[in-house]
Amino acid sequence: TPFLSPSPLNIYSCNFSLMIKITFSRDERLGWLTFxxxxxxTTxxxxxxxxxxxxxxxxxxxxICEELKLQIRGINGEHTETEEENNVLHF
Incomplete structure:
Protein backbone atom coordinates (compact mmCIF):
# COMPACT_ATOMS: atom_id res chain seq x y z
CA THR A 1 0.00 0.00 0.00
CA PRO A 2 1.19 3.59 -0.55
CA PHE A 3 0.93 4.26 3.19
CA LEU A 4 3.64 1.69 3.86
CA SER A 5 6.01 2.88 1.13
CA PRO A 6 9.75 2.78 1.89
CA SER A 7 10.02 6.56 2.33
CA PRO A 8 8.62 6.77 5.90
CA LEU A 9 10.78 3.81 6.88
CA ASN A 10 13.88 5.53 5.51
CA ILE A 11 13.05 8.68 7.45
CA TYR A 12 12.56 6.62 10.61
CA SER A 13 15.88 4.82 10.03
CA CYS A 14 17.72 8.13 9.58
CA ASN A 15 16.14 9.59 12.69
CA PHE A 16 16.96 6.48 14.72
CA SER A 17 20.58 6.55 13.50
CA LEU A 18 20.87 10.19 14.59
CA MET A 19 19.34 9.44 18.00
CA ILE A 20 22.02 6.82 18.67
CA LYS A 21 24.88 9.22 17.88
CA ILE A 22 23.63 12.58 19.20
CA THR A 23 21.30 13.79 21.92
CA PHE A 24 18.42 16.15 21.34
CA SER A 25 17.75 19.05 23.71
CA ARG A 26 14.76 18.47 25.94
CA ASP A 27 13.47 20.48 28.88
CA GLU A 28 11.27 18.80 31.49
CA ARG A 29 8.78 21.69 31.47
CA LEU A 30 9.00 22.91 27.85
CA GLY A 31 9.49 19.63 26.02
CA TRP A 32 11.73 19.29 22.95
CA LEU A 33 13.72 22.44 22.18
CA THR A 34 14.11 23.76 18.65
CA PHE A 35 15.41 26.87 16.89
CA THR A 42 6.57 18.52 20.32
CA THR A 43 8.76 20.09 17.59
CA ILE A 64 -11.06 39.19 7.28
CA CYS A 65 -7.85 37.17 7.51
CA GLU A 66 -6.50 39.38 10.30
CA GLU A 67 -9.73 39.00 12.30
CA LEU A 68 -9.58 35.20 11.91
CA LYS A 69 -5.83 35.16 12.72
CA LEU A 70 -5.01 33.67 9.32
CA GLN A 71 -1.81 34.41 7.42
CA ILE A 72 -1.80 35.19 3.72
CA ARG A 73 1.04 33.43 1.96
CA GLY A 74 2.25 33.08 -1.59
CA ILE A 75 1.21 30.04 -3.57
CA ASN A 76 4.53 28.32 -2.76
CA GLY A 77 4.18 28.80 1.00
CA GLU A 78 6.13 30.78 3.57
CA HIS A 79 8.51 33.50 2.35
CA THR A 80 7.07 33.59 -1.18
CA GLU A 81 5.51 36.58 -2.87
CA THR A 82 1.74 36.91 -2.76
CA GLU A 83 0.05 37.57 -6.06
CA GLU A 84 -3.37 39.14 -6.44
CA GLU A 85 -5.18 35.97 -7.44
CA ASN A 86 -2.86 33.31 -6.06
CA ASN A 87 -3.05 33.86 -2.33
CA VAL A 88 -3.04 30.94 0.06
CA LEU A 89 -4.33 30.90 3.62
CA HIS A 90 -2.09 29.37 6.27
CA PHE A 91 -3.48 28.41 9.66
Missing part, protein backbone atom coordinates in the same frame (compact mmCIF):
# COMPACT_ATOMS: atom_id res chain seq x y z
CA UNK A 36 11.85 28.05 16.25
CA UNK A 37 9.83 28.99 19.38
CA UNK A 38 6.55 28.19 17.60
CA UNK A 39 7.60 24.52 17.37
CA UNK A 40 8.57 24.26 21.04
CA UNK A 41 7.41 21.15 22.91
CA UNK A 44 5.89 19.34 15.22
CA UNK A 45 4.76 21.99 12.79
CA UNK A 46 1.45 21.40 11.11
CA UNK A 47 -0.13 23.73 8.61
CA UNK A 48 -2.83 23.81 6.00
CA UNK A 49 -2.66 25.81 2.80
CA UNK A 50 -5.89 26.60 0.98
CA UNK A 51 -6.00 28.36 -2.36
CA UNK A 52 -8.94 30.80 -2.53
CA UNK A 53 -8.54 32.63 -5.85
CA UNK A 54 -11.92 34.40 -5.92
CA UNK A 55 -12.29 35.52 -2.32
CA UNK A 56 -8.68 36.73 -2.20
CA UNK A 57 -9.58 39.37 -4.79
CA UNK A 58 -12.18 40.95 -2.49
CA UNK A 59 -11.32 44.34 -1.06
CA UNK A 60 -11.70 43.27 2.60
CA UNK A 61 -9.81 39.96 2.25
CA UNK A 62 -6.81 41.08 4.36
CA UNK A 63 -9.06 42.43 7.11
Missing amino acids: CPSNLG IRASVHIKLPKISLKENFKK
Whole structure:
Protein backbone atom coordinates (compact mmCIF):
# COMPACT_ATOMS: atom_id res chain seq x y z
CA THR A 1 0.00 0.00 0.00
CA PRO A 2 1.19 3.59 -0.55
CA PHE A 3 0.93 4.26 3.19
CA LEU A 4 3.64 1.69 3.86
CA SER A 5 6.01 2.88 1.13
CA PRO A 6 9.75 2.78 1.89
CA SER A 7 10.02 6.56 2.33
CA PRO A 8 8.62 6.77 5.90
CA LEU A 9 10.78 3.81 6.88
CA ASN A 10 13.88 5.53 5.51
CA ILE A 11 13.05 8.68 7.45
CA TYR A 12 12.56 6.62 10.61
CA SER A 13 15.88 4.82 10.03
CA CYS A 14 17.72 8.13 9.58
CA ASN A 15 16.14 9.59 12.69
CA PHE A 16 16.96 6.48 14.72
CA SER A 17 20.58 6.55 13.50
CA LEU A 18 20.87 10.19 14.59
CA MET A 19 19.34 9.44 18.00
CA ILE A 20 22.02 6.82 18.67
CA LYS A 21 24.88 9.22 17.88
CA ILE A 22 23.63 12.58 19.20
CA THR A 23 21.30 13.79 21.92
CA PHE A 24 18.42 16.15 21.34
CA SER A 25 17.75 19.05 23.71
CA ARG A 26 14.76 18.47 25.94
CA ASP A 27 13.47 20.48 28.88
CA GLU A 28 11.27 18.80 31.49
CA ARG A 29 8.78 21.69 31.47
CA LEU A 30 9.00 22.91 27.85
CA GLY A 31 9.49 19.63 26.02
CA TRP A 32 11.73 19.29 22.95
CA LEU A 33 13.72 22.44 22.18
CA THR A 34 14.11 23.76 18.65
CA PHE A 35 15.41 26.87 16.89
CA CYS A 36 11.85 28.05 16.25
CA PRO A 37 9.83 28.99 19.38
CA SER A 38 6.55 28.19 17.60
CA ASN A 39 7.60 24.52 17.37
CA LEU A 40 8.57 24.26 21.04
CA GLY A 41 7.41 21.15 22.91
CA THR A 42 6.57 18.52 20.32
CA THR A 43 8.76 20.09 17.59
CA ILE A 44 5.89 19.34 15.22
CA ARG A 45 4.76 21.99 12.79
CA ALA A 46 1.45 21.40 11.11
CA SER A 47 -0.13 23.73 8.61
CA VAL A 48 -2.83 23.81 6.00
CA HIS A 49 -2.66 25.81 2.80
CA ILE A 50 -5.89 26.60 0.98
CA LYS A 51 -6.00 28.36 -2.36
CA LEU A 52 -8.94 30.80 -2.53
CA PRO A 53 -8.54 32.63 -5.85
CA LYS A 54 -11.92 34.40 -5.92
CA ILE A 55 -12.29 35.52 -2.32
CA SER A 56 -8.68 36.73 -2.20
CA LEU A 57 -9.58 39.37 -4.79
CA LYS A 58 -12.18 40.95 -2.49
CA GLU A 59 -11.32 44.34 -1.06
CA ASN A 60 -11.70 43.27 2.60
CA PHE A 61 -9.81 39.96 2.25
CA LYS A 62 -6.81 41.08 4.36
CA LYS A 63 -9.06 42.43 7.11
CA ILE A 64 -11.06 39.19 7.28
CA CYS A 65 -7.85 37.17 7.51
CA GLU A 66 -6.50 39.38 10.30
CA GLU A 67 -9.73 39.00 12.30
CA LEU A 68 -9.58 35.20 11.91
CA LYS A 69 -5.83 35.16 12.72
CA LEU A 70 -5.01 33.67 9.32
CA GLN A 71 -1.81 34.41 7.42
CA ILE A 72 -1.80 35.19 3.72
CA ARG A 73 1.04 33.43 1.96
CA GLY A 74 2.25 33.08 -1.59
CA ILE A 75 1.21 30.04 -3.57
CA ASN A 76 4.53 28.32 -2.76
CA GLY A 77 4.18 28.80 1.00
CA GLU A 78 6.13 30.78 3.57
CA HIS A 79 8.51 33.50 2.35
CA THR A 80 7.07 33.59 -1.18
CA GLU A 81 5.51 36.58 -2.87
CA THR A 82 1.74 36.91 -2.76
CA GLU A 83 0.05 37.57 -6.06
CA GLU A 84 -3.37 39.14 -6.44
CA GLU A 85 -5.18 35.97 -7.44
CA ASN A 86 -2.86 33.31 -6.06
CA ASN A 87 -3.05 33.86 -2.33
CA VAL A 88 -3.04 30.94 0.06
CA LEU A 89 -4.33 30.90 3.62
CA HIS A 90 -2.09 29.37 6.27
CA PHE A 91 -3.48 28.41 9.66
